[in-house]
Amino acid sequence: xxxxxxxxxxxxxxxxxxxxxxxxxxxxxxxxxxxxxxxxxxxxxxxxxxxxxxxxxxxxxxxxxxxxxxxxxxxxxxxxxxxxxxxxxxxxxxxxxxxxxxxxxxxxxxxxxxxxxxxxxxxxxxxxxxxxxxxxxxxxxxxxxxxxxxxxxxxxxxxxxxxxxxxxxxxxxxxxxxxxxxxxxxxxxxxxxxxxxxxxxxxxxxxxxxxxxxxxxxxxxxxxxxxxxxxxxxxxxxxxxxxxxxxxxxxxxxxxxxxxxxxxxxxxxxxxxxxxx
Numbered sequence: 001x002x003x004x005x006x007x008x009x010x011x012x013x014x015x016x017x018x019x020x021x022x023x024x025x026x027x028x029x030x031x032x033x034x035x036x037x038x039x040x041x042x043x044x045x046x047x048x049x050x051x052x053x054x055x056x057x058x059x060x061x062x063x064x065x066x067x068x069x070x071x072x073x074x075x076x077x078x079x080x081x082x083x084x085x086x087x088x089x090x091x092x093x094x095x096x097x098x099x100x101x102x103x104x105x106x107x108x109x110x111x112x113x114x115x116x117x118x119x120x121x122x123x124x125x126x127x128x129x130x131x132x133x134x135x136x137x138x139x140x141x142x143x144x145x146x147x148x149x150x151x152x153x154x155x156x157x158x159x160x161x162x163x164x165x166x167x168x169x170x171x172x173x174x175x176x177x178x179x180x181x182x183x184x185x186x187x188x189x190x191x192x193x194x195x196x197x198x199x200x201x202x203x204x205x206x207x208x209x210x211x212x213x214x215x216x217x218x219x220x221x222x223x224x225x226x227x228x229x230x231x232x233x234x235x236x237x238x239x240x241x242x243x244x245x246x247x248x249x250x251x252x253x254x255x256x257x258x259x260x261x262x263x264x265x266x267x268x269x270x271x272x273x274x275x276x277x
Contacts, residue, residue: 024096027082031090044087051080052154063228109133147171158227161216169220178221184214240266 030039054077061073085096110133112118113126120126135145148167151160168174175181192207199207219226243266244259 023078023082027079027086031083031086039083042083042087044084047080047083047087051077051084054080060231063231109137147173156227158212158216158230161213162220162226165217165220175217175221178218181214181217181221185211185218188214236270240270242266243269 030036054073058070058073058077061069064070081099082096085094085099089095108115110130111126112129112133113120118129120129131145147170148164151163155163165174175184188207188211192204192211195203195207216226219229240263244262247262247265248254
């Protein structure tokens with residue numbers, strides 16, 4: 001019986017990348033005959049939701065600023081990547097080595113200012129070179145590039161809006177100052193009010209979408225991560241509403257004015273706690 005990779009001990013004299021090899025051995029053992037029944041049942045498709053979930057948990061950990069949590073969540077994400085590669089290797093599609101080789105070669109190709117003889121004065125030129133080389137790789141060098149390029153279908157809508165806004169800004173379709181984006185929000189809000197008063201459900205639907213897109217533009221112009229800003233806002237709302245829950249008796253009926261009063265109390269308590277911390 002071969003020695004289990006689980007028995008290996010980390011040490012200060014650890015060989016570089018040794019733990020990466022150890023993880024691969026563990027994944028291989030889980031997917032081998034006599035391994036874990038659950039892992040053996042998985043396919044690339046069944047693991048897809050876990051991959052997305054772990055990516056979101058990594059993002060949440062980064063927001064927390066806790067190095068231990070970030071390390072743990074990156075490990076969970078890495079495990080999913082190794083599992084996907086192992087499943088692909090079993091079908092003869094590609095291996096983990098292929099994955100590493102492909103991204104290594106891509107990074108070298110798309111950074112000629114580092115690994116070649118090209119120059120890039122700033123980050124904007126780096127992005128331009130990246131997109132130009134990317135088009136060449138895809139055989140689109142002679143084609144007029146589309147301003148709005150393809151994005152992953154699973155990308156959150158707010159993040160997709162940010163990416164599209166940045167793409168069209170590359171050709172000058174953008175406000176010079178954040179104030180222009182804010183004025184657009186006011187315009188879209190007025191159009192939504194008109195749709196609510198006299199429009200159809202479809203009109204309201206479209207105007208809400210336009211309003212959300214314009215709000216994402218404000219975030220972009222201010223350099224704010226809209227996705228994270230919304231998550232933080234929801235966390236604050238949850239914290240403040242916990243005070244409402246504490247004031248609310250089971251089965252008690254309370255009007256909106258009283259609920260709002262309790263909510264503002266919770267907000268005040270939160271602000272006081274922040275000032276004292």
